[in-house]
Amino acid sequence: MIIRVLLLAGLAAIGYLVFLRRNRLPFHIVTVFGMLGAGGLAVIFPDATNDIAHYVGVSRGADLITYLLEVTVMLVLVHYYTKFVELQRQLTVVTRELAILKAELGRTAPRDPS
Amino acid sequence: MISERQDTYVVIAAYNEARVIRGVVSEVVAAGWPVVVVDDGSRDDTAAAASMPGATVLRHVINLGQGAALQTGIDYAISRGARYVVTFDADGQHSVEDIPELVAALATHDIALGSRFLGKDAVGVTRRRRALLRTATSISNRMSGMKLTDAHCGLRAFRATAAPMLEITQDRMAHASELLRKVQTSGLRVKEIPVTVKYTSHSTQKGQSGFQAIRILFDYFFRPS
Numbered sequence: 032m033i034i035r036v037l038l039l040a041g042l043a044a045i046g047y048l049v050f051l052r053r054n055r056l057p058f059h060i061v062t063v064f065g066m067l068g069a070g071g072l073a074v075i076f077p078d079a080t081n082d083i084a085h086y087v088g089v090s091r092g093a094d095l096i097t098y099l100l101e102v103t104v105m106l107v108l109v110h111y112y113t114k115f116v117e118l119q120r121q122l123t124v125v126t127r128e129l130a131i132l133k134a135e136l137g138r139t140a141p142r143d144p145s
Numbered sequence: 146m147i148s149e150r151q152d153t154y155v156v157i158a159a160y161n162e163a164r165v166i167r168g169v170v171s172e173v174v175a176a177g178w179p180v181v182v183v184d185d186g187s188r189d190d191t192a193a194a195a196s197m198p199g200a201t202v203l204r205h206v207i208n209l210g211q212g213a214a215l216q217t218g219i220d221y222a223i224s225r226g227a228r229y230v231v232t233f234d235a236d237g238q239h240s241v242e243d244i245p246e247l248v249a250a251l252a253t254h255d256i257a258l259g260s261r262f263l264g265k266d267a268v269g270v271t272r273r274r275r276a277l278l279r280t281a282t283s284i285s286n287r288m289s290g291m292k293l294t295d296a297h298c299g300l301r302a303f304r305a306t307a308a309p310m311l312e313i314t315q316d317r318m319a320h321a322s323e324l325l326r327k328v329q330t331s332g333l334r335v336k337e338i339p340v341t342v343k344y345t346s347h348s349t350q351k352g353q354s355g356f357q358a359i360r361i362l363f364d365y366f367f368r369p370s
Contacts (some may be wrong), residue, residue, distance in 0.1 A: 063231060123209055123316055127217040130183065138201070143244040 038074045042067050066103075150177040152228040153248055153302075156218030157182045158211045159235035163189040165347055167197075172241045173233065174199035181222050182235075185214040191235075201225075212320025216313040223305050230308065234299040236347060243340040247302035255307040255333035258293065259300035259340035270344045289325035293337060297321045300340050307333050 046067050053060055073080050073096065080092025089095040153177045166182070180200040184192040195202050203217055215232055222230050231249055232301035233239050243259060248340050261270075261278070264268035270278075278297065285296035299304050299321075303311060310331040313320045328335050 120314075121315070122207075123213050126205050126207055126209055127213060127220070130205050130217050131221050131224070134201055134203045 035074050039071060042074070044069050149229075149248060152226070153244075154222035154223055154225065154227040154229075155180045155216075155233050155244065156215060157184065157233050157235045158185055158209060158214035158218060159187065159191050159195065160185040160211070160214070161187045161189050161191060162235040163187070163191045163194045163319045165237045166191055166235050167194045169233075169235055169237050170195050170197060170200050171203075173244075176241045176244070178231070178241075178244060179222075179225075179227075181218045181225075183210060183214040183218040183221075185211070187346075192251065210315075210317035212313045212318070212321075212323070213316040215320065219308055225264070227305050229302055229304060231302045232299055237279060237345060238342050239300045240341045240343065243300060243338070244302070247300065247338050247340075250336045250338055251302055253305055254336040256303040256311070256328055256335050257301065257338050258335060259298040259342075259366065260293070260295035260337045261298055261340065261342045262270055262294040263337060263339035270342070274344070284321055285322050285325060286324055289329045291329050291335075293325070293335070296325060298342065300342075303333075307331075322335070357365055 043049065045066065047078065047082065049060065049063050049067075073092075080095060082092075084092045084095035087095065157166075157170065157173075157180060159182055162169075170180055170182060174197060182192075182195040182197065182202045184202060186205045192202050192204050201221070203221055205214060205217065218230075218231050219230050227292060229251055231244055233244075239259075241341055247257040247259065278295070282287045282293060282296040286292055289296075301324075310333060311324055311327050313323060315323045
């Protein structure tokens, strides 16, 4: 019983943090709240995960959740790796432009008469 | 020849090369080639050591990698009116005497690639490194579809008009394979020129290890250009 309260409190805290940062796209918000809701239902009705597992051909609810977690973690990794590569590309453009700009400024700046 | 030298910019990407860069840049400047040094966020005094009349020093505020540094230098050289661009290593491996032959090849070709294995030899190269280079060339030839004797020699020359087709987007060392793929797919006329590469304890220390080769392959395949 205590673990259920802790898990639900954790999910609620994550939901609150997402709510505070709700400047993302509606799609992201709906996805996160959908996952939090599903997690909450799995905590409140643990037997339901067994029923769903049997329905899709998995022996136990815990196994089904593990498989879903594996896929989710991989998706999150790919998503953030793609973001990381894109950010790195933007950083490269900015750094290179800055180097050229500073060289141009140094070339065209008037010489100090002293 | 004088005009040709004024129109040809030698681009040197340097990272933590304060110990040797002054000698390298001095030699190239003394031979009459305008030099663009790109200090790729070095933690030492590379930029200060490379500064001298005849050389322009650009500085990346952070370290990006050799590919990005070369592209910065190439862009700058072309913005200054370069007709030909030569890429030259900062660690003292390359010989300034090889530049005229590379540039001369651009009369009939779009890009000239230096090769350590076409007569002039790699000086001081260990057997292990030679095997590594041969393997890298073989893999690179398979990936690019070209038949080169030396796929990763940093001494190259190309026409400024070919630069847009050769734009480097691989920031780190995978740019060498990227460049060859772009040469192949763009249909540019390419020629290999024998060059001398001198291996010193400094350049060997700075060179690519077998482990780094794995990272280069990772970058090539998983950081699409």
